[in-house]
Structure formats: structure tokens, C-alpha cells
Amino acid sequence: MITITLQPFKHNSENCIGLKFKYHFESKEIIKRMEGVRWTKTHGCFYIVYDQNTFTAFKQALAAKGFDVADATQTAQDENKKGARKNLGPITASKNSIYENFKQSLNGKRLSKSTIKTYGAFVHQFLRYTENKPADLIDATDVRLYLEWAIGTLNYSVSTHRQMVSALRHFAYLYPTCAIDPEAIFMPSKDKKLPVILSFKEVVQLIQVTKNLKHRVIIAMLYASGLRIGEMLNLEIKDFDFSRNQLHVRGGKGRKDRYTTIAQTLHPMLKNYYRTYNPKVYFIENPNGGKYSAASVRSFLRRSCKLARIKKPITPHSLRHSYATHLLEQGTDIRHIQELLGHSKPETTMIYTKVTRKELQQIKSPLDSALNELYLPDNHNKKLGLD
CATH class of the missing domain: 1.10.150.130 (Tyrosine recombinase, N-terminal domain)
Structure with a gap:
């Protein structure tokens, strides 16, 4: 029986209850389908927004599905009384x-x-x-x-x-x-995590399963031009130069402008999108005018990943990571990639050398070398396999 520990925490200024449990695939699938359950990447857990009636009913629902429920909310309340001060008062x-x-x-x-x-x-x-x-x-x-x-x-x-x-x-x-x-004031060191990269096939699948034209254009542009999500949503119609195949990215990170490329294979899709939606100022606009929502992009990207059966934790920035890594694998000079991405320091761009498969695929495992040597034509010992 899987034990679900219910722990209170604050998320986006809301009182929430986190669901902590040892990873178990079947349990995870059951929980994420339960009514009111959400996922927070910031805290790395499933959670529900706290309401006393909802919380009580949710505990009963967990028990009904066969989970052992450990309620840590009372412990947290006791710690709060001792000085944890979970609920802050108004500012003076x-x-x-x-x-x-x-x-x-x-x-x-x-x-x-x-x-x-x-x-x-x-x-x-x-x-x-x-x-x-x-x-x-x-x-x-x-x-x-x-x-x-x-x-x-x-x-x-x-x-x-x-x-x-x-x-x-x-x-x-x-x-x-x-x-x-x-x-x-002590500053903790950064997590040295490698970026999540999609394969060429996964990128194409992601675009193909996205049927909404606007959503498909956003995913394609994030990957094909290596854009940050804010840069994508800030694009204006005047920023496209199809004759020179260039995209003018204005006010990127660090208030820097730069030029990047427009994939030629996207020209028909982009023009079709323009004729269909007829945007006025921003290339991607919400139905009521103005900028499109970043939250909406993250939402439909999650849906598209499920449809494409991609299990990796993909965000809009993962498409930018994939763009840079694929350029490097194709032999593009690291300095050109730095300019296309708008990085101030080459060290930032160098992280992609750690995830590129081109060099890694050329490295042989010593086990492969050992077995190849043992199985040379003049070696008649056929009992040295790993079967």
C-alpha cells in the first residue's frame, strides 16, 4: 500500500496541500486524474488548493482508492504555533x-x-x-x-x-x-542540471499533433528560431523580414536586440497563420487583442506532449535548448550559436556541448572494445559472450 503524506504549503499566494509519496507509476497516474489535483514544478509535487470541505473529501477519496493517508497538516499547525509563523500579517x-x-x-x-x-x-x-x-x-x-x-x-x-x-x-x-x-547573505550555488533535449523526431511529432494553427506556429517558432517564450510573445509583425529570412528579436534578456533566422519551411505556415488570424500589432495575439498569455503556451504545450507521447519534462525553453543542441550537432560554430541565442558569455552556450550526441556517439565503451577484441576472427573461444 502506497502512503500519501499530505503537507501544507504556500503556492502563488494560495494555501495548498502537497501530496508526497514514493514514486510509483500506477499511483501517480491515479492521483493526477483525481479532481482538483494539479502539478507544481516549483515545489516538485502534486497538490490541491486548500479548502476544509474539499480537503476532507479528498482524504476520503484517497482512502477509497486504497492509499494509506498520512496527514501532516496538524503537525505543521503545531509548529506554526511554536513560531513557524506560516500565515504572515499585513505590512505596516x-x-x-x-x-x-x-x-x-x-x-x-x-x-x-x-x-x-x-x-x-x-x-x-x-x-x-x-x-x-x-x-x-x-x-x-x-x-x-x-x-x-x-x-x-x-x-x-x-x-x-x-x-x-x-x-x-x-x-x-x-x-x-x-x-x-x-x-x-549566503548565496547557494546553482544547480548544475543539463537541459532536457528533444530529438528531431520528437520535435516533428510535437508539431504534427498540435492541430490548432496558432499553437502549432508558436511551437514551431520557439524551436526553429531558438526563441525564449517572452521573445516569442513580444514579436510584432514588423519584426519579420522574409526577403532576408531574418527575425528581429527586440528587447531580449538583458534588453538586447538580435537577429535570428526564420526556417524557410515555415514560410507557408506563417503566411497561412497571418491570413487566418490577421493580427494587428503582435504576431501572436489573444482573441481580445494584446499579447498572448505565457501560461496558455505552457498549457497547450503540455497537452501536445501528451498527444505526442513524450514523457520528458518539456517546457517552452526546452525547444530553445533543442534548437541550440541540434545546431551544434550539425556543425554550426559555437560563436554563431551564441549570437543566435543572444548569450552574453560563451560559457552559457558551452553547456550544449555537454548534451550533444555527435561527439558522444563516437566514444566507444571499453566493454564494446573488449568484446570486439575477444571476437576477432582468429579467436576461436566462442564462450566469451554475454548471452
């Missing part, structure tokens, strides 16, 4: 003024809107965590306790942890009257 008026000034300072440094939103959210949460303590008296101990609380209670990933530290460092620099040394 004086700290709210500091928070607004902090966001204005980030805007003055010309950070991107998404960065300002992310850093602002963490600093707002931190100021709420310190409750009524005057901002001038906030020190390294408050930072340490906040990070311990956030990571332990909200189950943040390493990448989110790094964003929190960057936000707090900016806050300490921009509000020097507090007693926080920004350089003393």
Missing part, C-alpha cells in the same frame, strides 16, 4: 512606504518588469515577516530566520532561494540604514 504603513521606494529604485536601475515584480514580492514578504520591528533595526538574524522559514515552510527550490537572496541584497544596498550586510 511605514514598511509599505519603504517597499514602494524599493520598487521605484529597481525601476530606476532599469531592471525588467518581471525582475521588479519578483524582487518586490520577496522584499514585501520579508517586511511582513519582521512584523512590527522597525526597518532600521532589521539585521542579519532577521534575514537568516526569514530564509529558514521561507525555505522550510514554503519549500522553495534552489533557483527561488537564489532569487530571494538577490532581492534581499538589493534591499540592503538600497536601504543602507538597516543593519544588513548584503555580502554576508
